[in-house]
Amino acid sequence: MPSASSAASDSGRSAPPSLWRDSDFRRLWIGQTASQLGEHTSLVVLPLIAVLTLNADAGELGALRALGQAPILLLSLVAGAWVDRWRTRTVMVSADLGRALVLGGAVVASLLGGLGLPALFVVVFTVGALSVFFDVAYQASLVRLLRRDQLTRANSAVEGSRSTAQVGGPALGGALVSLLSAPIAVVSSALFFAFSFLSIRRIRRREPIPGRTDRPRQVGQQIIEGLRFVVSDTSLRPVSLASAAFQFSFAAMMTAYLLFLPRELRLSGTAIGLVLAAMGPGALVGSLLAARLPSRFGYGAVLVCAAAVGDGVMLCVPALHGPSAVTIPSLIAVNFVFGVFGQLVNVTVMVIRQAITPDKMQGRAAATITFAGMGLTPLGSLFGGYLADGWGLRNTLLVAAAGMVLSPLLMALSPLARLGRELPFPKDVPAAAAGPKAQEAGSRDTGADHALSD
Structure with missing residues (x-):
């Protein structure tokens, strides 16, 4: 290299x-x-x-x-x-x-x-x-x-x-x-x-090794730099906020969801396993779509639309009633759609984050976004249990699903929604090094990302 x-x-x-x-x-x-x-x-x-x-x-x-x-x-x-x-x-x-x-x-x-x-x-x-x-x-x-x-x-x-x-x-x-x-x-x-x-x-x-000259005692400073980088970036900040909203709400929903299936819908353990397993094939399809759709329709449009469809479909869950012959196929379809579009969002977000983050900040950017999102899951699970005890399972599912829809809304109101078919470049790379195509791409500072060359 x-x-x-x-x-x-x-x-x-x-x-x-x-x-x-x-x-x-x-x-x-x-x-x-x-x-x-x-x-x-x-x-x-x-x-x-x-x-x-x-x-x-x-x-x-x-x-x-x-x-x-x-x-x-x-x-x-x-x-x-x-x-x-x-x-x-x-x-x-x-x-x-x-x-x-x-x-x-x-x-x-x-x-x-x-x-x-x-x-x-x-x-x-x-x-x-x-x-x-x-x-x-x-x-x-x-x-x-x-x-x-x-x-x-x-x-x-x-x-x-x-x-x-x-x-x-x-x-x-x-x-x-x-x-x-x-x-x-x-x-x-x-x-x-x-x-x-x-x-x-x-x-x-x-x-x-971007940070090899740093001494071990500067790890705390590096963490602060990573937090500041993510918070100050107009694309990564909404990614973190959207991830936090999604992970908190999804954790709350899963707490109620795993009780809703056997208690309200009377599904057996085998049926519950079948329903949850539908997310897996959906995620595989989403991974395949993620290799093609952003470069065709634009990263911003794919990201916002996929998040809206994937999160929005979970609003159907609290409305389900009836015999298992109806509810099981409906839940399989919901989870499959959620898997497809959820994975499409995951891959697209990761590509955008990798593209706009300088090489020296890659680890800290990934870790900060993970911390912002996954760090709230324990609180979301507790919140879901609290709501389920006080409001009932269907109301909890509805509130949690509505909270998940905040994620695409936050992204739609941010610069993420305006990303086109070309990936943006890191901020700290000089435009002169990018080549003619990159210089025409937009207002960001552009350039050849040295970390991506062979």
Whole structure:
């Protein structure tokens, strides 16, 4: 990978015929897919160890799940700062190796009878913390390894595999627990992380280390810089606000939704699983659409319209009544549509964020937006439970779904809605380096993004 000084001279090179001919991208994609499978398999298997092997009660299981989610709130901003200090390859392989070793140790301890709830709490928190670092790093890695014109297709491929892992991982974990045992099933997660480690470790292209000259004591300052960058950017600020509104409302809705299906609609466990699984195929379709629609209709139009349709369709849920022969197909259709357009929003937002963020801020921008959105999910879940107790399940679903619609509204009222078919450039890149096409694109400072060249 060339240095920043050679980026301008390389900007005129033509793109390779296919993204998949890039061996480093293939290694990243394979590793990221394996890592996501390991993560989502462990999300099912580790709680099952607590329930089936350690006889955990509901309170202990709730504490276990909370510990697994806590690193998102506690460590996202720190992870962003560290990703901007180190090569993303280094962060990802370290996270993979750490998770494989921790899970392998848990298996050995369980077989020897030495794994108790306190030790499992440590395992869950450690795996969650390392997953935060991996997830921030892989988002920044695409920008450092690929060219700007490859970002949309690359994110579509990566997010498509992540959606597959979100559906296939829990199913695989549950099947392995049924066929073998919960402790032995943990081996599958460890093997996935080990495979990811081996694949990503083979990435050959060297990337710059934007913040390597910073000293460790400046991590706090780096976090503040990342927060200020996101807050001050006219596109990233509404992304953060829209994400916060969506994640808070969606968490509230899911709390009521998981009670609404069995209690109000009288659906069986099998039917509930079928209904929820419809989001997975929808997300795969959304990933495929995200590779084509923004460059045809414009990033802003696709983003706002997809968010409006995907979030708006959830307003149909509280209106459902009748026998399961009616409600089950209706819920499958709603969740499929939500999966399609929700994933289209996810990929489009990620591409826009990567395109307008300077290389030195990629990790912190991704972490700050994750912190702003996912950090509110515990509060949203509590709010949903409070509303359900006082107002009833249908009213809670209606309020939460209406709250989700705030997300596309915030984006529609922001500069995001005016983005065209060309991706914007980072603010801090001189316009003279962009080339003729970029200079004609608009009023933003434009230029060849040195982090995206080979």
